[in-house]
Amino acid sequence: MRRLRSIVETLEIDLRLIGMITALGVIWLVFDLFTGGLYITPRNLFNLTVQTASVAVMATGMVFIIVTRHIDLSVGSLLGFIGMSMGLLQAQVLPEVLGYGHPMTWIITVAAGLIMGALIGALQGWLVGYQMIPAFIVTLGGLLAWRGAAWWVTEGQTVAPLDETFKMLGGAGGTLGVFWSWVVGGLASAAAVLLVFRSRARKIAHGFRTKPMWAEVALSGIYVGTILGFVGVLNAYQIPTRRVERMFELRGETMPEGLTLGYGLPISVLIVLAVTVAMTVLARRTRLGRYIFATGGNPDAAELSGINTRLLTVKVFALMGALVGLGAVIASARLGSAANDLGTLDELRVIAAAVIGGTALSGGVGTIYGAVLGALIMQSLQSGMAMVGVDAPLQSIVVGVVLVFAVYVDIIYRRRTGS
Amino acid sequence: MTQTPLVEMRDMNIRFGGNHAVNNVSVDLNPGEVVGLLGHNGAGKSTLIKMLSGAYRPDSGEIRINGEKVEIHNPRDARAHNIETIYQTLALADNLDAASNLFLGRELVTGSGFVDDDAMEAETRKIMARLNPNFKNFAAPVSSLSGGQRQSVAIARAVYFNAKILIMDEPTAALGPHETQMVADLIQQLKAEGLGIFLIDHDVHQVMKLCDRAAVMKNGKLVGVVNIADVTDDDLLGMIILGKNPITGEIVTD
Numbered sequence: 111m112r113r114l115r116s117i118v119e120t121l122e123i124d125l126r127l128i129g130m131i132t133a134l135g136v137i138w139l140v141f142d143l144f145t146g147g148l149y150i151t152p153r154n155l156f157n158l159t160v161q162t163a164s165v166a167v168m169a170t171g172m173v174f175i176i177v178t179r180h181i182d183l184s185v186g187s188l189l190g191f192i193g194m195s196m197g198l199l200q201a202q203v204l205p206e207v208l209g210y211g212h213p214m215t216w217i218i219t220v221a222a223g224l225i226m227g228a229l230i231g232a233l234q235g236w237l238v239g240y241q242m243i244p245a246f247i248v249t250l251g252g253l254l255a256w257r258g259a260a261w262w263v264t265e266g267q268t269v270a271p272l273d274e275t276f277k278m279l280g281g282a283g284g285t286l287g288v289f290w291s292w293v294v295g296g297l298a299s300a301a302a303v304l305l306v307f308r309s310r311a312r313k314i315a316h317g318f319r320t321k322p323m324w325a326e327v328a329l330s331g332i333y334v335g336t337i338l339g340f341v342g343v344l345n346a347y348q349i350p351t352r353r354v355e356r357m358f359e360l361r362g363e364t365m366p367e368g369l370t371l372g373y374g375l376p377i378s379v380l381i382v383l384a385v386t387v388a389m390t391v392l393a394r395r396t397r398l399g400r401y402i403f404a405t406g407g408n409p410d411a412a413e414l415s416g417i418n419t420r421l422l423t424v425k426v427f428a429l430m431g432a433l434v435g436l437g438a439v440i441a442s443a444r445l446g447s448a449a450n451d452l453g454t455l456d457e458l459r460v461i462a463a464a465v466i467g468g469t470a471l472s473g474g475v476g477t478i479y480g481a482v483l484g485a486l487i488m489q490s491l492q493s494g495m496a497m498v499g500v501d502a503p504l505q506s507i508v509v510g511v512v513l514v515f516a517v518y519v520d521i522i523y524r525r526r527t528g529s
Numbered sequence: 530m531t532q533t534p535l536v537e538m539r540d541m542n543i544r545f546g547g548n549h550a551v552n553n554v555s556v557d558l559n560p561g562e563v564v565g566l567l568g569h570n571g572a573g574k575s576t577l578i579k580m581l582s583g584a585y586r587p588d589s590g591e592i593r594i595n596g597e598k599v600e601i602h603n604p605r606d607a608r609a610h611n612i613e614t615i616y617q618t619l620a621l622a623d624n625l626d627a628a629s630n631l632f633l634g635r636e637l638v639t640g641s642g643f644v645d646d647d648a649m650e651a652e653t654r655k656i657m658a659r660l661n662p663n664f665k666n667f668a669a670p671v672s673s674l675s676g677g678q679r680q681s682v683a684i685a686r687a688v689y690f691n692a693k694i695l696i697m698d699e700p701t702a703a704l705g706p707h708e709t710q711m712v713a714d715l716i717q718q719l720k721a722e723g724l725g726i727f728l729i730d731h732d733v734h735q736v737m738k739l740c741d742r743a744a745v746m747k748n749g750k751l752v753g754v755v756n757i758a759d760v761t762d763d764d765l766l767g768m769i770i771l772g773k774n775p776i777t778g779e780i781v782t783d
């Protein structure tokens with residue numbers, strides 16, 4: 111045990127991260143046991159990642175909101191409003207202007223969704239930052255108002271079908287396939303190893319203490335193993351033979367005998383990974399990120415250091431809004447339609463994901479990868495219980511208890527480590 | 530010929546609601562001089578100085594630096610005039626490490642615009658080697674540091690950026706005797722380098738020891754500014770408690 115701890119310390123891995131991965135592993139194993147081996151399968155893990163995508167994207171933004179001691183209760187409703195607006199835009203407005211199935215349709219739609227989210231987020235952030243209305247109130251108002259607005263877009267009618275290219279952003283309908291998934295996995299692995307050793311070189315250049323070489327190699331190995339393992343699992347999920355046959359028929363070819371095709375990385379999951387990397391870089395390596403965490407740790411100190419904390423609030427909420435726009439793209443594309451109840455209760459899932467991921471409501475503390483893992487843990491619990499056949503009311507009870515328990519464990523951990 | 534003061538604050542006024550927190554106060558500060566600001570809690574000394582550091586905006590009054598009138602609207606403006614402040618609360622972001630706090634608002638960045646944590650840590654190590662050689666904990670958030678170490682971070686932040694005017698708000702209030710002596714030595718050293726220092730303090734003995742002049746406030750008004758060489762401890766106490774100017778004999782009334 112002591113040996114293990116010293117290894118972990120040498121590798122400088124966040125203990126909380128290990129705890130979360132362990133929790134996720136336990137959840138998966140337990141459900142695998144109860145479903146007779148159906149849970150840990152490429153098919154189910156593929157579905158899990160796809161189902162988590164929208165909430166995970168939004169949870170990264172919620173980290174910054176909570177770190178700066180605010181909250182955003184409006185994300186679920188805003189997702190519905192943006193989803194409906196994008197649905198209307200791509201299914202009714204753009205076909206009239208550009209013609210049906212125009213290749214620009216999805217690009218304009220996605221851009222409109224992101225801009226709309228950023229503007230609405232900025233408005234809410236301005237009310238919080240400059241007008242000093244508590245974020246809880248502003249976004250509680252938003253929760254009601256944007257859900258109403260979502261209904262109003264089409265007077266409650268569901269919009270379908272969505273643009274074919276747009277739908278590829280949602281899930282099983284848009285994957286990279288085996289070859290390109292390996293390419294992405296290979297590039298990501300190379301980048302991870304490069305980062306580890308560039309950071310080491312910088313530390314040596316400054317004459318700082320570095321980890322022993324074996325630790326750097328072990329870390330690189332863990333990163334590469336995780337990335338390639340993940341790609342391998344998603345590649346192992348086979349597209350049903352009938353669907354492959356149809357794909358060939360559409361191209362006027364016949365399917366070679368015995369051919370199997372794996373799905374590979376879904377585009378939505380690729381978006382999650384890209385957002386996770388971008389938000390982590392923003393958090394750790396930019397001034398904006400530094401100011402977000404400084405403001406969360408001590409707003410007065412941040413102000414006295416010349417940081418414009420009001421404008422910062424607007425930026426953080428605008429970023430949250432844009433990520434809600436992206437979440438709306440993924441969620442509506444996955445369903446292939448936009449209904450005005452899209453995103454209902456997502457605010458709670460997103461907040462829970464951030465909090466389970468170690469973001470402290472007292473501000474100043476939180477990680478992006480934690481929030482993404484938190485989202486995956488929540489989704490794993492929910493879909494696991496659905497597979498096992500747990501009643502919906504009991505599912506809610508379990509998720510609620512887990513949320514409180516996770517935060518309790520986190521508080522004990524913080525008290526013990528004194529951080 | 531008298532030299533131009535480094536800082537002149539003329540007829541400063543600020544009100545918070547009905548409370549006239551600073552009432553027509555004028556003080557100045559010369560290069561290489563330490564001016565003590567004394568008074569009870571709520572006398573207005575911190576408020577006066579926060580108008581210089583950009584934390585508060587005065588209702589009226591004029592601030593001159595090297596004889597030139599300046600406008601200080603926020604802490605950034607103050608920093609631009611080489612005014613650095615060590616706040617009583619230290620104003621540290623507890624969740625960040627020493628280097629992040631030292632450079633907060635003025636981060637070093639790489640060529641591509643990303644914050645350069647390694648370079649900032651290297652600079653922090655350098656200045657800490659000068660200010661507090663016992664300081665070793667560069668990776669931990671400052672919340673886990675001792676009072677003296679936290680004070681070192683706050684002082685390092687003020688000294689690192691070539692301050693010309695230094696404001697110290699009760700810098701030794703939370704420190705032990707050894708660390709207090711370290712701050713006293715530092716004040717002498719900075720003074721010798723030609724900085725002007727405003728030292729806000731409760732402790733009359735400390736002020737007698739470290740300062741060249743003392744300005745005493747009571748109920749928002751200035752009781753008087755005296756040369757330390759001309760007064761005794763008791764004179765200063767009389768100024769603080771009774772509001773009595775030992776030179777002119779005038780008494781500040783409520």
